[in-house]
Amino acid sequence: MPLSPLDDFLAHQTIDTFDRVFTTDRHFYDRYYFNMHACSDELFLVTGMGQYPNLGTTDAFVCISHGTTQYTVRASRILGSNRLDTRIGPFEVKVLEGLQKIQLILDENEWGVAFDITFDGVTAPIQEPRQTVEELGRTILDSNRYAQLGRYSGTLQVGGETFAVTPDRFKGVRDRSGGIRPVGERPAPGIAATVERKAGFFHQWLPMQFDDFMLKVFVEEDENGDRTMEESVKIWNLGIDKPHEPMGRPELDFEYIPGTRELASARIDLTPPGGVPLHVKTTPLRTVYLMAGSGYIPVDGWGHGVFQGELKVEGLTYDMGDPAVRKRYAMLNETLSRFELSTGEIGYGMHENLVTGVYKPHGFVAPDTMAP
Numbered sequence: 001m002p003l004s005p006l007d008d009f010l011a012h013q014t015i016d017t018f019d020r021v022f023t024t025d026r027h028f029y030d031r032y033y034f035n036m037h038a039c040s041d042e043l044f045l046v047t048g049m050g051q052y053p054n055l056g057t058t059d060a061f062v063c064i065s066h067g068t069t070q071y072t073v074r075a076s077r078i079l080g081s082n083r084l085d086t087r088i089g090p091f092e093v094k095v096l097e098g099l100q101k102i103q104l105i106l107d108e109n110e111w112g113v114a115f116d117i118t119f120d121g122v123t124a125p126i127q128e129p130r131q132t133v134e135e136l137g138r139t140i141l142d143s144n145r146y147a148q149l150g151r152y153s154g155t156l157q158v159g160g161e162t163f164a165v166t167p168d169r170f171k172g173v174r175d176r177s178g179g180i181r182p183v184g185e186r187p188a189p190g191i192a193a194t195v196e197r198k199a200g201f202f203h204q205w206l207p208m209q210f211d212d213f214m215l216k217v218f219v220e221e222d223e224n225g226d227r228t229m230e231e232s233v234k235i236w237n238l239g240i241d242k243p244h245e246p247m248g249r250p251e252l253d254f255e256y257i258p259g260t261r262e263l264a265s266a267r268i269d270l271t272p273p274g275g276v277p278l279h280v281k282t283t284p285l286r287t288v289y290l291m292a293g294s295g296y297i298p299v300d301g302w303g304h305g306v307f308q309g310e311l312k313v314e315g316l317t318y319d320m321g322d323p324a325v326r327k328r329y330a331m332l333n334e335t336l337s338r339f340e341l342s343t344g345e346i347g348y349g350m351h352e353n354l355v356t357g358v359y360k361p362h363g364f365v366a367p368d369t370m371a372p
Contacts (some may be wrong), residue, residue, distance in 0.1 A: 002081040011206070017051065019081040024053045025139070027180045029305065030092055033121060034104060036152050036165075036172040037336050039348045041285035042066075043158065044336040045115075045172075046051065047104060048294070049086060049093050051079055052305035056186045058093035059304060061294045062106055062269035063335075064113060066159045067288050068321030071113050074292035076308035089313040090114075099125055099148070102174065108157070111315030116156040117165050119174055123214050123235050124148070126244070132227065136191060140282060145177035147207055149214045149349075151236075155281070173207040173349060181303035186298075199223040200357030200364070204252060206268070208280065208339045210347035212237050215280065215339075217250045225361040232270060249271050254362060256371030261355045261364070262330050282351055286336050289329040292318045296332055331356065 006018035014022060021028050031050040037043065047062040059076040077088035086093045088105035100121050108114040125148040133141035151167035164166045200223030208215040213236045220229035234245040248271040255264040266282035290296040293316045302308070320326050332354045339347045357367045364370075 002063075002097045003085050004082040004368060006082075007230050011331070017081075018083055021053050023180070024054060024337055025030075025180050027140075028052065028054050028178075028194050029181060029183050030178040031304075032102075032174070032176060034102075034172060035288075035336075035350055036117065036119075036170055037285075037348060038163075038169045039171060041336070043163075044286050044288050044334070045156070045158075045187070046288045046290070046294070046334050047106075049088065049091065050183075050304055051077065052183055053083070054359050055079075055305045057184070057305050057307055058086075059295060059308075060086055060088045062091075062113065062115075063288045063290065063292065063294050063334075064158045065320065066161075068319060069159065070289060070292055070320050071111065071158055072113055072303065072320040073109065073113050073314070074293060074295065074316075076103070076306075076315040077311040078309075085211055087310060096149055106339070109315065112157065112160065112315075114157040117152050117156060117170075119152055119172070120167065121148045121150045123150075124238060125176070126216065126233065126235055127220060129229065129231055134348065135195060138181055141181050143179040143181055145175050147173060147175045149173050149207060149209050149215065154161060161168075163356040163366045170350065171209055173209070179311065183303070198357070200359045200367075201354065202359050202361075203352070203354040205352040206260060206282075206345040206349065208347050208349045210339075210341075210345050212240060215247065215270075215347075217247075217270075219250055221359075221361075223358040223360060225359075234272075241255060247278070248275075256362075258372060260327065260330060262326070263334060263351065263353055266351065276328075277342075279322075281340040283340070284335045284336040284340060285353070286337075287320075287330075288334040288336075289318070289326070290334060291321065292320075292329040292343045294315070 001017040033048040036045040043066040051058045058079045060115040061074040092105040094103040117195040127146045135320040152170040153163045156163040202221040206217040218231035232247040232250045236242040251269040253267040270278045336352045337351045
């Protein structure tokens with residue numbers, strides 16, 4: 001248990017040094033996620049960084065959809081004992097003001113993607129319902145997450161262009177999560193090989209940003225449409241002295257692009273307790289496909305927490321103008337969207353969508369069924 005700079009802070013929760021987490025579970029993780037857009041279909045950036053103390057690794061990525069290309073840069077290194085060191089090759093994250101200002105850096109590199117941008121929160125962070133899943137007496141998912149809307153300032157380079165990132169245009173959401181989830185190399189299943197896997201999974205995460213408030217909707221369901229996770233809340237911007245407002249059970253109605261499971265449009269109906277029903281129309285603008293190199297879904301030996309050596313940095317490009325390429329990577333989709341409320345307000349943000357395996361409510365009666 002070597003000492004590190006964090007051990008000088010009056011923040012210990014155990015008698016161990018800070019390089020040692022509370023559990024020896026190899027799947028423990030600690031993660032940043034950010035996205036950024038210009039309130040238009042111009043571009044969409046998604047970036048993240050994670051540490052995996054019991055795997056001894058840390059990694060980072062950025063995926064940017066611009067034009068018909070998705071640009072991905074990713075890096076991984078041995079973690080070491082200093083959890084304050086977030087430098088991973090060209091990537092770095094700096095907490096300038098806790099729960100408020102975070103600086104994100106990707107140094108100039110051979111792939112022509114770089115940024116120095118600062119996220120500044122416009123809402124207070126909101127904690128999501130805790131997710132816990134057990135299997136055969138073992139916890140396989142135990143995740144705690146909070147989300148926050150913000151504005152960005154700085155500079156961005158991508159696709160041969162340089163963008164002045166100004167807070168009047170560039171907005172987005174971040175989340176901060178940690179706990180236990182499947183990361184790293186897949187272990188031998190043992191008795192878990194006898195467990196019948198769920199036939200399907202429906203996941204929708206929507207942080208919607210309007211001028212004065214955020215609408216946050218989070219829904220997960222099984223193959224039959226039985227709900228396993230639900231969140232629906234209105235959060236006012238900092239400086240507006242109003243409490244969070246529950247928005248009731250969200251009901252989602254989708255239209256898919258024929259031959260795919262990609263969103264063509266969506267409608268979300270909200271019924272606040274004792275209030276007037278609110279309807280949200282979702283219009284997709286562009287999508288970052290996280291399966292294309294981010295590590296959220298392991299592909300070609302790269303996944304969150306998977307050991308890549310002392311230091312490894314890669315750059316990749318994907319022609320998302322080719323339907324065959326999109327079909328290969330369209331699974332966990334970060335869809336930048338325009339949101340129109342029945343009360344007239346217009347907002348922007350992300351509709352994260354994942355529909356895998358069987359999902360009977362939308363007619364996906366087999367794992368390979370696509371929309372007609």
